[in-house]
Amino acid sequence: MAVETPENNPPCCFCDLPDDLLAEILSRLLVKTLCSLRCVCKKLYNFVSNPNFQNLHHQKSKKTPMLFYLDQSFIKRGSTRINSCKLRGMNLDGDLTYDTSLYAGDQISSCDMFEIVPSYSNTDLICLASSNTFYLCNPSIHQLVQLPDVVPSLYCYDDMRGGFGYSPTSDEYVVIHLTFDVSSIASCEVLSFSNKTIGAIDFAWRKFDDKLLPYYQFAEEWGILVDRIFYWRVLNEEFFECIISFDLDEEKFRMVPPHPTACFTTNSEGIDHDKSLSLIDLKGQLCLVDPSHVAQDQTVEIYMLMIDEKKKNETSSSWTKLFSFPLQGFNFKVQNFVPLGDVDGDGDGDGGFLFYITNGYQVEDSSEEEEDEEPYLDYFLSRDFVRSVWFHDRQNNHFRKFEKDLNLKVASKLNMISYLCLHTDNFFKIRNT
Template sequence: MEESLMKLSKFEGQLPHDLVFKILERLSFKSMLKAKSVCKQWRDVVSDPSFIEAHLSKSYSLGRIRYIHGAPMMKSVGLDDQETRYEHTIPTTEFSRYVEILGSCNGLILLGDGDRSYFLWNPSTRLLRSFTGRFLFRGEFRHFALGYDSTTRAYKVVRIVRVHSHKVYDRFKAPSYEKSVYDVTSAHVYSCKTNSWKKIEHFPYVIFEDAQGVTMNGYPHWIVFWDHFVEYKDKVIVVIVYFDLVEEKFKELPKPSWLVESSSYSFGSFEGKLCFIHYTTVRQREIREIWVMEKHGESWINVSSKINIKRVILRGWSSGHPYANYSREKPFIGAQYVESLVSPYAGNDMAG
């Protein structure tokens, strides 16, 4: 590859810009970094925000996806070639052993460390950006996600936190000493463009465990419950919600007919579509069904007869990890990401 790049470099200034653009955007990330140092023309192309966006799109279409895990010493593996393992070197002195992987979007990883420290990190370029958030108490239920607002060209962090306590009765004291129930859920969004947090006023849902959002088309998605104590009394209603980063509002999606409180499933994405793995038992034998939403906002389709379950799990499966019946994995231990040049330090377009 290096020899081929050097031969092409002899044509510097002779090759049309559009042709150079098309050639470079198809290169793997490592080859492209080498190409960047070949000549000034190529360096200028690779540094152009429009090229960074085009390369990002090409990386998605070519399936250049990796899975990263193992905080604070991160390791990643390529989903196309699981033999290509390597460790990422990051400034570990800035992290405690409590650092978590909270989400990812367009090659950027969202990390959380401690009570209010957050980081945007590109594991491909090794660039790291820090910011702070509101204090987070240990033991709170948390939903996190990183998304992209294409209208303002800004990355945004969504944080949903529930603080609650149960009634405690002391049989040695009068009823007037009964401790009251405290149950408050708050949602905030952080804009990387403005470097500021904003509270989302309306969140009529209940979360029961930690969850990493499933980001599709830049929007993070979760499985939650209606605030049944207010709206439905004793009923528990399962809801699929996503956060519209443009309007900065939570919206609901249709759900599969089988999705109820007692359902057993994993929720995530596969090949650019929202996806469920539904676990059922028939005659003491576990059955796993694959359900996908072909177009965002439309109905769910059972594609079990068309897609091998092993293909979904082993290649391209990216899941959020909330409730005990929601997924069989723990949240915040890993995330998928695409190799990209997107910079956490970038300007208005957050691209280069």
């Protein structure tokens, strides 16, 4: 039997494809796969490393982001201390695509639990917070950068509040940290950087004067950045839920006009999360998600902040209804609705809205809990919150549930919005060294 040789049966060389066809094929692959392909040959290394190709890949990836969530192992029940932490990613079909350990061994043995700082204006980087420290992470290239420590709050020492986002106007990524004393938001510090900075990035916090808000305001959740303005849901001295903003250019806090159906009354224990509002950036505009009527008519109202173009001031602006989001198609009664982000899709009709919902809980017997356990997580661990993540296909008006990964079910029950985020696969490298 004749032995075939390369001369009489030449192999099909992947690298011999035309550049435009090669770019079309490679741009559909994950960054982690492309990083491995760079080791195959010099041509693939140069091709994948080319900024034009990386930009093409980024533009395609933005249309089909992945859902990332934290999977943390706690030292014991009821504790906020963890001994391992993974950042997991799923595509819109519910398939696990990334499974990255943030730390291992002694590096994390004494660490508090992580939170994801939600951001709708940026999905390239993931901002994490833990114990008065922020981290920037790009799971696509397995990079984790620790930012300089922040000034701890006198009130709620370990409770981090602030925000993270991207400003297209200044082409900057911005992290903000709020410091609280016993009566108000006492001060804030801002760290900003651009990936176009030549050389290593010198991370440094800019600190602003104390007593920026002299009256009682306490932010219970992370804020969001809409261009150059951060927004937070806060509690005032009468425990009413309000919205404040911080303009990065003017370096001032302002009160935002109240929601058209009035603020929700809360109690001294904080915001009633089953009736609370959600702030979200939709197409570069601040929008407010009102789930207050979802338990009655299974409809979520979306409002947009209309800023006065003459005065350019939120205090003289108003809210207008953008659209209603129907949830009547579910076979259970939705109690709460929290948006995770808007997905453009790749042009084949798969664009839609990603969100998680709550449909009640069941109280479990917690009589066997140890007396010395910390109570921080008992509220979540002793109740079975029926939370689930869903994707709404706009074209077909179809709802699809993420349920292939058991850990995602656990994360959506326990972690709520600060443990879930959208991420765009990208080659973004933070040049801090």
